[in-house]
Amino acid sequence: MNPKHHSSYIELSESALKKNIRFLKKTIGKGVQLSSVIKGNAYGHGIKTFVPLAERCGIDHFSVFSASEAMEAVNYSTKNSRFMIMGDLHPDEIPWAIENQVHFYIYNINQLEKTIKFADKLNKTASVHLELETGMNRFGLDNESLPEAVSLIKENTDRIIVEGVCTHYSGAESVSNFLRIQNQKKSFSKQCKWLQRKDIHNFMKHSASSAAALIYPETRMDMVRIGIAQYGYWPTEEVRMHYFMKNMKNTSSKMISPLKRILTWKSRIMNLKEVGPGEFVGYGNAYLTTKKQKIAAIPVGYYHGFARNLSNLGRVLVGGKRTAVVGVVNMNMMLINVTDIKDVKLGDEVVIIGKQNKLKISVTSFSDMTNYLNYEVLTRLPQDIPRIIVD
Ligand SMILES: *Cc1c(COP(=O)(O)O)cnc(C)c1O
DSSP, X not given: OOGGGSSEEEXXXXXXXXXXXXXXXXXXXXXXXXXXXXXXXXXXXXXXXXXXXXXXXXXXXXXXXXXXXXXXXXXXXXXXXXXXXXXXXXXXXXXXXXXXXXEEEEOSHHXXXXXXXXXXXXXXXXXXXXXXXXXXXXXXXXXXXXXXXXXXXXXXXXXXXXEEEEOOOSOTTSGGGHHHHHHHHHHHHHHHHHHHHTTOOXXXXXXXXXXXXXXXXXXXXXXXXXXXXXXXOOSSHHHHHHHHHHHOSSTTSOOOOSOOOOEEEEEEOOEEEXXXXXXXXXXXXXXXXXXXXXXXXXXXXXXXXXXXXXTTTOEEEETTEEEEEESOOOSSOXXXXXXXXXXXXXXXXXXXXXXXXXXXXXXXXXXXXXXXXXXXXXXXXXXXXXXXXXX
């Protein structure tokens, strides 16, 4: 089926991604590995389409959350990229990771023991990254378990290679976490030095996500794990402001973002009708017409990731104009008011996220209206909406 015949489809811009990657590589500098974070179905962009696209744009390292995501990414990779699992790996999938040279985090002793056992069985060596607990209190080897981990590793040097040592900050995108992050940096540095004193050497160090990499240069170390920024979004308004305050030559210069959104979400008008004044539209009494209005149906609803909270509140673009969602968002449909749009007709393009002519609907505008993070709006886009690559 033609992807454009689905009730909606997503376009990914190759030139935008290229620009983002160029900007990020320039920012982090030579000698720092850029790992593209593609968990959450590549932040809703679709692993299947995004992985080969990113490879064409110069990415050769990917980070995922789970084994199933790693399998999907490996499957669609068209180059010799490396893959790293930063989170959940069921013990039974450890052999798959070892055999496919997929690197993975070790965040507790149990996982380390299982890894050694399976590597023994396969007569192979597992490459792992030690996730250190530095203050997030989520997961990771802490000061109590680290000595035991080190003894296990040193007894099994033919089975375990410590490829990397890493940690994750508890919210680098907000200045309110500044102190906590400074403390995490200190702990991480101490723990790395301690590992070196224990004769664990030659590991790469990594700690930064998009926000940390953009705000705290010292967190870039040997590798950065960039998610949201590569897709063209600032992690928060604070990060955006920080960037512009540091990089604007003078206050009159224009704020042109170096990050370009790569995703556009489109649908089309499936029905048009006129409704007289004083009529309720759609379910219940959420919307009442005050005059004769033209109402269009769009085959996108909360099942497709368009939040029900946007009932009577959301905006979409039709005919180059912003139009309002009227009434409640249904499971598979929503209604919009197209009364003021000239020559509107069946099949007309509807932009739900992205640009149409001069106007745009940003993911951030969704966040403003619904309390969802931009991360959340993106990852709610279902896997089965077709993704198409455009220039
Ligand atoms: C998601 C994630 C990242 C990337 O975060 P962004 O804010 O999207 O750049 C980096 N590291 C870990 C461990 C993550 O889970």
